Amino acid sequence: MNILILGGGGREHALAWAALQNPKCDRLIVAPGNAGIAAIATCARLDIEDGAAVAEFAGENAIDLVIIGPEAPLAAGVADVLRDAGILVFGPSAAAARLEASKAFTKEICAAAGAPTAASAHFTDADAARAHVRSRGVPIVIKADGLAAGKGVVVAMTQAEALAALDDMFGGQFGAAGAEVVIEEFMEGEEASFFVLVDGEDVLPVGTAQDHKRVGEGDTGPNTGGMGAYSPAPVMDAEVTRAALDEIVRPTMAEMVRRGTPYSGVLYVGLMIRDGRPRLVEYNVRFGDPECQVLMMRLGAQALDLIHACAEGRLGEAQVHWAEDHAMTVVMAAEGYPGAYSKGSEIRGLAALPEDSFRMTFHAGTAEESGRIVAAGGRVLNATARGATLAEARDRAYALVDAVDWPEGFCRRDIGWRAL
Numbered sequence: 099m100n101i102l103i104l105g106g107g108g109r110e111h112a113l114a115w116a117a118l119q120n121p122k123c124d125r126l127i128v129a130p131g132n133a134g135i136a137a138i139a140t141c142a143r144l145d146i147e148d149g150a151a152v153a154e155f156a157g158e159n160a161i162d163l164v165i166i167g168p169e170a171p172l173a174a175g176v177a178d179v180l181r182d183a184g185i186l187v188f189g190p191s192a193a194a195a196r197l198e199a200s201k202a203f204t205k206e207i208c209a210a211a212g213a214p215t216a217a218s219a220h221f222t223d224a225d226a227a228r229a230h231v232r233s234r235g236v237p238i239v240i241k242a243d244g245l246a247a248g249k250g251v252v253v254a255m256t257q258a259e260a261l262a263a264l265d266d267m268f269g270g271q272f273g274a275a276g277a278e279v280v281i282e283e284f285m286e287g288e289e290a291s292f293f294v295l296v297d298g299e300d301v302l303p304v305g306t307a308q309d310h311k312r313v314g315e316g317d318t319g320p321n322t323g324g325m326g327a328y329s330p331a332p333v334m335d336a337e338v339t340r341a342a343l344d345e346i347v348r349p350t351m352a353e354m355v356r357r358g359t360p361y362s363g364v365l366y367v368g369l370m371i372r373d374g375r376p377r378l379v380e381y382n383v384r385f386g387d388p389e390c391q392v393l394m395m396r397l398g399a400q401a402l403d404l405i406h407a408c409a410e411g412r413l414g415e416a417q418v419h420w421a422e423d424h425a426m427t428v429v430m431a432a433e434g435y436p437g438a439y440s441k442g443s444e445i446r447g448l449a450a451l452p453e454d455s456f457r458m459t460f461h462a463g464t465a466e467e468s469g470r471i472v473a474a475g476g477r478v479l480n481a482t483a484r485g486a487t488l489a490e491a492r493d494r495a496y497a498l499v500d501a502v503d504w505p506e507g508f509c510r511r512d513i514g515w516r517a518l
Contacts, residue, residue: 099406100125100160103139104146104176105167106132108429108462108480109387112394113165114139115458119399122406127159133471134461146171149179156185163188163409166363169245169384173199177363188409190383193359197350197381201243201280204381211349215378216282216370224268227279231260234281242267243278250276251321253284287372288516289379290331291389292342294367295404298360299351300413301343304404305396306334307389308516313436315512322436323477326513328426328488329392333371342369342376350381363408391460391482392425398455426491426514427482428499429462430507435476445471445478446503457483459498478507488517 099122117123131141166189175192196203202220221227240263242250250272254260267276295302307329313319354361366382407416432439451459463475483494
């Protein structure tokens with residue numbers, strides 16, 4: 099198969115790495131890719147939110163399967179254009195991608211499906227939103243309605259923090275994404291990420307993980323796109339998994355079918371679990387980042403088989419074969435992230451890092467300049483490892499971190515602390 103992956107972050111590096119483990123993959127192109135991806139695949143310059151351009155590129159390059167990594171092309175309808183052109187694609191339609199592109203839409207779907215989630219209210223007027231916060235009290239959760247690169251959520255522990263978040267969102271910090279705001283009750287419990295492949299009403303669980311959103315150790319400081327993750331998530335035992343499927347995922351997917359917008363692709367189900375009962379925090383319509391990195395390390399070559407089956411509507415015959423292992427990824431970020439950070443600092447020591455089925459350093463925000471690898475984003479590297487135990491995976495992942503020579507970078511040193 100000739101495969102095209104859209105995206106250029108750590109998630110896409112992990113997807114590319116997994117695809118190349120599978121003998122089905124004859125040729126791999128990633129657009130736009132990054133410095134790490136360029137070492138294993140062909141990178142191409144392409145506007146990945148322009149469906150017509152992607153379809154034309156796929157036709158010119160005899161692409162058999164397009165895997166869409168990030169949410170923005172999905173929300174822009176790239177999957178629709180590709181399907182209309184007869185090109186096999188992994189990713190939901192724009193109508194189905196509203197499960198991530200609009201938090202208000204997701205609340206509407208959950209209400210219709212009877213899926214348990216936080217009580218919420220939707221606002222387009224800043225004064226009304228402020229009045230709601232004052233009447234409800236804190237803690238409270240403020241969310242930009244649209245896509246905000248994983249940063250449009252504030253868990254406010256004080257009224258001042260909540261009102262400041264509203265000022266930021268209505269003031270344009272997140273652009274159009276913050277023009278509408280969803281305010282939710284604060285849910286207590288343990289958070290986990292649950293990933294399923296979906297083809298209409300067929301649902302296949304493909305893994306669990308736990309992410310560390312806060313920038314600081316001990317889960318302190320502002321939310322980020324994710325500072326690390328591990329898989330599996332201990333809190334997602336058989337009973338919690340069954341409840342999540344039967345009470346949340348399957349009713350939601352049935353409601354999407356009922357509305358004439360069936361879902362196809364991977365669905366990220368963010369859950370809050372308390373006393374063994376899961377409630378929905380959010381849906382994402384793509385693999386989480388950095389959760390994808392730990393899932394790909396554990397799935398390996400079979401990831402491509404599962405993605406291919408999903409794209410072709412063959413989920414009913416697909417099976418996941420799990421090893422009894424664990425994986426962890428540690429994000430190395432540029433100093434200042436998730437606030438202002440500088441780009442262009444050189445990262446040394448990458449060429450000497452071990453790369454095998456147990457250890458990989460996935461590039462998230464890197465570029466090559468005159469033969470040097472430099473930082474080109476906020477989250478820059480994902481030191482990722484597997485082990486028979488989570489402690490072994492942790493030790494291998496941090497050994498990778500310690501071998502990187504990058505004084506301008508930082509990481510959390512407590513990834514996995516809940517489970518460990």
